[in-house]
Amino acid sequence: MIPSRLWALAALVALAVVPWVLARHQLSLLTDLLIAGLFAMSLDLIMGYTGMVSFGHAAYFGLGAYASALVLLHFAQPVPVALLAGAVLAGAVAVPVGWFSTRATGIYFAMLTLAFAQFLYTVAYKWRDLTGGSDGIAGVPKTPLFWGGPSLASSRAFYFLVAACVVLSLFVCRAVVRSPFGRALQAIRENERRFTSLGRDPRPFKLVVFVIAAVFAGLAGALFAPFRGFASPEVMFWVFSGQGLMMVIMGGIGTLVGPVLGAMLFILIQEVLSSYTEHWMIFTGVVFVLIVIFLPGGLVGTARRLGARG
């Protein structure tokens, strides 16, 4: 049974070495996978650890992308400034949305997040002067790391930025879930009524974790905009949120690192299959349904279960 620390170390080494091993387009794909992985991981904070299913998480990814795109395109600030802008905007919007949404629970919470997300999507779609409307914002540049600093234009440089962000976020999120705050979240997930009956109010906890998750989703979106060079309303659509949920389940709900792998799996299936057939969605759907029924712990959950047994 390989201790998880060793897995982590191996993964870090692999991430560091990979730019010299992979071809350029494979590195671009990996960067894409990591960004999606960060998005899925942020969703796991509320889904896996607090038991809140959100159909509106893509909205924060989108907000991060738009903020980052506007900062880079119109103000030509270094990329980290854009990342901060994206994370902050996403978090700021998440506060009122979260405040309202966490007043509902279960399926009502999910529907409410859907309603808010669709509202934000509609705003992005219609506010053409700011967001470019249905065309989105294209031509977003990759500015340097800091004023007068190294360029991030090469795929290797940008990959390192993304990988560093994802690894750091993973560490931060792990710290959050292992803290007393995190244990309270899991208590809420297990049995919210008991939590309340013990004299504690779950709502501030839910609101805080909702905002934290939004911040990381916004960071993922803020990385997306310079990487792909644009931001458009599609990244805020509820179907993308649904895909995020799929990534979390496939990778392993409540494991943080599982959703990152789940995102990679989801996109890789799509990439590989769509070159062979345009009906790849059927295959993805079947794999997903099978995982839901037979492997509810997802990749990582099942692996841990098997590892624990052996």
Place this chain on the structure above:
Amino acid sequence: MANLLEQLLNALALAGLLFLVSAGLSLVFGILRVVNFAHGVFYMLGAYLGFTTVALSGWFWPALVVVPPVVGVLGALLESSTLRFIYRRPPIYQLLLTFGLALILEESIRVLYGPTAKGVEPPPLLQGAIDLGGVLYPRYRLFLVVLGCTVGVAVWLFLSRTRAGLVIRAVAQNSEMADCLGADVARVRTLVFGAACALAGLGGVAAAPMTTAYLGMGINVIVDAFVVVVIGGLGSIGGSMAGSLIVGAAQTWGAFYLPETAMVIMYAVMGAILVFRPWGLFGEEE
């Protein structure tokens, strides 16, 4: 005056269609506690199968009778082969399972029918328009109003006046108790799911002459259906009717007076209800 009549009829016709789509969704949630994301795809399937039936038989009326049971049986089969195994799990799994099924079904329809929309003509009896005091109103829309009302009354009578309806309501209230009292809970669930899909299929057949059968009609209608069901109350047929009327009216009048903000207002109403009265106007507080 004629204008008001026309708008009222438009709202009722749209409400009729929305009711057919959302009644099943509401029932599945009320009785199975499952949010069926595949519901829109069953609606779409109904429209496409309606197209095929009309193409094969040359008549529209057989489609109304034949297609819903076919869609219902398919739904029942899917439920008993997939959903049945995961009822004991947290609701997220059931929700996502239906999401996955929706993806598979939608793409399968595309494989079978191709990407071009399929037009369906209303039957000769329902073609053309009637003169209603100066307004030329399409006969087919009047039919939708009638169909919506009829189906609504029929379902309500079934649930409240028949023994089978009683068993279903018992399972909805407390499935374990109903099981102890001898109800075959698994069978009830499958039947209800199938019936809900059949209703959605009927909605699709009814919609096809008005909107054609096209890919994306499922995703297009599911958000509307959610809004209706939330406003009316998950699990309540009366709620679905009320919700359909409200949303139908809002969309019709909204399109006339404030086309660009109509949808936004709908989301605001939905949000307000979820926050302050999540069980909707006619649902039961949990």
Place this chain on the structure above:
Amino acid sequence: MRRRDFLKVAGGAAVGVSAPIYLRTAWAQGPIKIGMPAALSGSNAQYGIQARRAAELFARDIKAKGILGRPVEFIYEDTGGDPATAVRKAQKLVEKDGVKFLTGVVLSSEALAVSAKCPEWKVVFMSTINGAGALTAKAFHRYFFRVNTSGPMGARAVSLYLAESPMKRFFALGSDYAWGRDSVGSFTTQITAAKKEVVGTDFPPVGTKDFASYIAKIRQSRADGVYLVLPGQDATIYLKQAHQFGLNREVKPIMEILELENMKAVGDAMVGAIGSSRYPFTVDTPKNRDFVKRFHDLHGIYPDMFDGETYEGLEWLAQVIGKAGTDDVEKVIDAWEDSSYEGLEGPFFMRKCDHQAVQPGFAVECVKDPKYPHPIPRILATYPGEKVTPKCRTEEFS
């Protein structure tokens, strides 16, 4: 042996010896690769499929001699109509497959996103479908070429036709997104300049499935015609419902894009509708008739707008590569600028200033014809390229 004969023999021998070398070099360079990140699934799939159909016919036509003696390879990727996927697929085509030419992109949002990356990748983006005016105006760059009629050009053709018609009052109905808004704006400017009146405008959301309220408003406005800028499926639904309300008889449907996809889905209910077509397959020239026949033989259906425009783009691109003598992107761009091409619809000219192909504009009418299984576009008027193409790098007309 006399000197002339010697030269002839020597020349013949030299050619005979060098020919294999030329072919070997050509083979060693590999095929000319054209990447097509098209929407082959999702709600816009029918347009991506048109692009692919055209490419399949072109691949067949060019198989015998290739371009510069090299075979042509098409690599298709499915974007699903999503800009993020489109950029990802395009990047894969450029970085992994080494394509130098990208085409077949369907949505304007996808085109803007992918095209913005082309200067970085140093590949040519050839638009055969995208109508957004911004692509040759605000968002223009050297690596972008538009072979198709743009949205503003379509609106222009319609306006020119309507300027001569007895209709005076128009209602404009555009879907509430970039294309709908821009086209209605363009039409309003031009039709008012022609001393006609726009009596009302409305912008239903994309994906509207019940147009009853809009139909009521249009009827109330007592317009002669309604200018429609609705994406394919929305247009189909509108035309069907307007027919059911009997509106089409009172208020003539006028569409910026009058395409076969609508005619097949709506059928006879839209006979009598007029509008602009980017490529009407009924253009009566020998070259086009031959194309339509070959297309029908291969695919069993008649070519729609994007089938034709994509084929023209590919044929022109092949000619330009031949003229440049290489598939080096910079040289191809130089060869393409200010070049002419005899297309299926008529003469094309690639303007250097904004890489917009100046081409004829068509006003068409949807009519029934017993020879065809669905209604077809009958050409009402043909306008020369200079009259329908906007001023350089703008969306305005003189």
